[in-house]
Amino acid sequence: MKDILERLKDKGVSLTPQRMAIAEFLSKCKNHPTADEIHKVLQAKYPTMSLATVYSALELLKELGEIQELSIRKRGKACFDPNPDIHHHLLCKKCGKILGMEFDYPRTCPIIAQDTINGCKIEEVQAYLYGICSECLKKESDKKG
Amino acid sequence: MKDILERLKDKGVSLTPQRMAIAEFLSKCKNHPTADEIHKVLQAKYPTMSLATVYSALELLKELGEIQELSIRKRGKACFDPNPDIHHHLLCKKCGKILGMEFDYPRTCPIIAQDTINGCKIEEVQAYLYGICSECLKKESDKKG
DNA sequence: AGAAAAAAATAGAAGAATTATAATCTTGAA
DNA sequence: TTCAAGATTATAATTCTTCTATTTTTTTCT
Structure with a gap:
């Protein structure tokens, strides 16, 4: 199976470093992070990355069917599931x-x-x-x- | 079965007109209203009722097990189920x-x-x-x- | 590879839902 | 009826998310 970056490339998505980092982080992620959790983790590597970028990448990945947003929330925050299939x-x-x-x-x-x-x-x-x-x-x- | 106002009285809750109106509205409600939907409906009768009162009454009713908050949201807003039982x-x-x-x-x-x-x-x-x-x-x- | 066009990232503001605060008013008990 | 405790109100503050304008980066075209 192709990895997430290849699939994104196939779909014609611009592969910016931020998007790649977010996509890779999610693909290796075993839990259900919120936007700000992702942001916090990736700031170590990308200190200027803004939260808006994380939100927009998540929106994109959702639309592409690479992830899903859960109905439930963690402490009032939306959380995302790296597995897009119904489960x-x-x-x-x-x-x-x-x-x-x-x-x-x-x-x-x-x-x-x-x-x-x-x-x-x-x-x-x-x-x-x-x-x-x-x-x-x-x-x-x-x-x- | 006792009605909701009696149950609230039994539990020692102060029966203010606002709370009674909110509790009664919910007990007769067949759908899953949001805080501001409840607020809008009851403003006809209680023009000075504030949204904060609705939120606090909902919180109270939740704690008392009279209603439940759903995991899902309606247009980004929390919605409440007059039926507290799992279904x-x-x-x-x-x-x-x-x-x-x-x-x-x-x-x-x-x-x-x-x-x-x-x-x-x-x-x-x-x-x-x-x-x-x-x-x-x-x-x-x-x-x- | 280099230049132009398109798209994305950033910072900051704006928006929406909810919660907190302080002052005023009601309730329920004595 | 009086009083303390608690509730309501209006407003401000907070939190999460989205939007906007600007800058930067990608991609495309040559």
Whole structure:
């Protein structure tokens, strides 16, 4: 599979250093950063990079289908998922982490598998699971001994 | 079942006219209003009511478990669900309406029925279904004849 | 490679939603 | 009714995001 920079080039996007940095950062990113988190990280390498640039790059990557913006927010801020495919998320009630969940929720759920419900046509399902992540579960059981 | 004002009184909340109006409005509300939508409606009756009062009443009702704030937003604005119980929502791609879905998604879904996934403990599931609502489907089929 | 045109980055301002502050007014209990 | 506690109001402040004008960088064309 081509890497993200090649795909952007194929799509005729100008490859500026800032965009490349943002795209690469996201492609290696395992969590769901906000615009300012990305900005903070990349300022080490690009001290003059402005937050507006980050927002506009994110908008572009979204339009190109390289990333997605989540419906949920982190402390009031939009957060972005490096994986553009429909999938689901766990929000840990303890540590606040957001985890992408790999299982195929809609297709394995008989209710969603039927594609109309209450007379409405269902095209996509995005599920947010609230619970406790494995790390926090581990910490809890360690504490109890 | 007691009505919302009685429940608030039982919980020791000061029953100001503004709060009562907001609580009653929500209890009769069939959609998912934003703070400023509530404010606009109630200004007819309470011309001096400020938006800050609406926000603070919503915060209170949320804490008391009378309503919930949705994860999704309407045009960048937080929206509130008069039904505090976990349930699911359909977002119509055509008209933008948000509909509460009555079926019992988590409990009838085999993946969720097992309550741990990837080592994470699942406590609640909130699904956002994207699709076309029955009204818009009807309009479409009417057009086609 | 070099020049012109197009596009992007920057800094700063502007906008929108929400929260905080201080003063005034209401509520609920004594 | 009086008073303290709490709520509302108006306004200011904050926070996140978008916009604008200017400068800089890319890309294209030769």
